[in-house]
Amino acid sequence: MQFRTQIPISKSNSPIDYNSKILSVGSCFAENMAEKFDYFKFQNETNPFGIIFNPVSIEKLFSRVCKEEWFQEKDVFFHNERWHSxxxxxxxxxxxxxELLETLNKAISETNKKIKEATHIxxxxxxxxxxxxxxxAExxxxxxxxxxxxxSKELLPIEVIQKSIQNTIDLIQxxxxxxxFIFTISPVRHIKDGFVENQLSKSHLFTxxxxxxxxxxxxxxxxxxxxSYEIMMDELRDYRFYNEDMLHPNQIAIDYIWKLFSENYISEESISTMQEVDEIQKSLRHRSFNPESEQxxxxxxxxxxxINLLGEKLPHIKF
Incomplete structure (x- = not known):
């Protein structure tokens, strides 16, 4: 008997492996996935400009990065004793x-280089x-x-989002x-906008x-x-899979979504290496009752x- 519906996922034609170089950008869910990439020691860079939620802001940053348009003094402002952009x-x-300008412009330069070297975004x-x-008016x-x-608060029209996503692809290419490219819609609901408004927002992104x-x-x-959104809303449609705020996926949900991602987007040859890394990570977290004992x-x-054997095979892996 089946007690839940399962989302069909197509296997990637260009799966990620340990030679891949990944750039992850976007909402806080991008950070959840990036923590998994980091744990398993993939070559991953995440949100060099911090968490960004909407497609127009993502496009604007990629435009800066790809055209190397540096931040200038006019692009920052002072508020609450700090400089911001x-x-x-x-x-x-x-x-x-x-210091802020130097940090931002260094991020542009480094991200430009990362995009040129990346295999997956x-x-x-x-x-x-x-x-x-x-x-x-920005x-x-x-x-x-x-x-x-x-x-002013606005809902981006579908046509504007579509053009923005297309521009982002063109810039990167x-x-x-x-x-x-791997795209996903964050499973985190933005309830501050309102329940109906959140659904409307997500539907515009999907379309x-x-x-x-x-x-x-x-x-x-x-x-x-x-x-990822469909998995959270359908396969994991129960509040036991949420954090206390009832909005963000909890660790069980993140682990499950990662499992489905790795089964379909990571090469089969890399799975055994992931298991090796996992064993080492768990051993490193082990705390002995008697650190001085022979055992x-x-x-x-x-x-x-x-660690040494794995480092010989994959020199970029450091613990």
Whole structure:
């Protein structure tokens, strides 16, 4: 008997392996997946400009990166004793204006290089709702607790999102025409916008993204779509799979979604290496009752031997 429906997932034609170089960008769910990539020691870079939720802000950052348009003094502002940019997350904000500009421009330079070297890029869209700065008329990636009266709140039309996603693909492909795209919609619900408004927001993302994928994939340019939202809403449709806020997937849900991702988007040859890495990670977290004992010293020597053997096969893996 089947007690739940399961989401069918197509296997990737260009799976990720331990030689792959991955760039992950987007909402907080991108960070959840990136933690898994980091744990299993894949070559992964995540959100160099912090968490970004809406497709227009993601496009704007890729435009800066791909064209190497540096941040200047006019692109930052002072608020609550820190310098910020409306184009990036508050994690990058700084008490020193020059330091902020240097950090942002270093991120542009390094991300430009990462895109050129990357084999896969994973983009996670979170919302269609945006805040527009009334003074500049620009879409903001983060409001940095500036009073809400300074912004208008808008729902991006499907056509605007579709064009934005297409522009993002075009920009990235100018630097790296061979890169593999993986798109997903974040399973995190943005209830602050309202329950109906959240559904409307996600539906705009779905419609726009699938229109883009339909055009590309009909031209034999296969861009993959991973159904993380559908897995959360359908296979895991129970509040026991959520954090206490009842909005974000908990660790069980993240582990399950990762399991489905790895089964379909990671090469079969890499699974055994992932198991080796997992064993080492668990051993490194082991705490001995008697660290000086002969038994523990043997355990450490054996563990180091495993690390060395793996390092010989894959030199980029460091513990």
């Amino acid at each position: 409306f184009e990036v997350h508050s994690d990058l904000s700084n008490a020193d204006r020059q 994973i983009i996670t869209f979170g919302t269609s709702w945006i805040y527009r700065n009334l003074e500049s 879409v903001t990636a983060n409001c940095h607790k500036v009073p809400q009266k300074k912004f 100018t630097l790296n025409p061979n890169i593999n 726009a993204l699938h229109q883009v994928l339909k055009i590309h994939n009909s031209q034999f340019t296969i861009h993959n779509y991973f159904p 523990h010293q043997k355990f450490l020597a054996k563990l180091q031997q495993k």
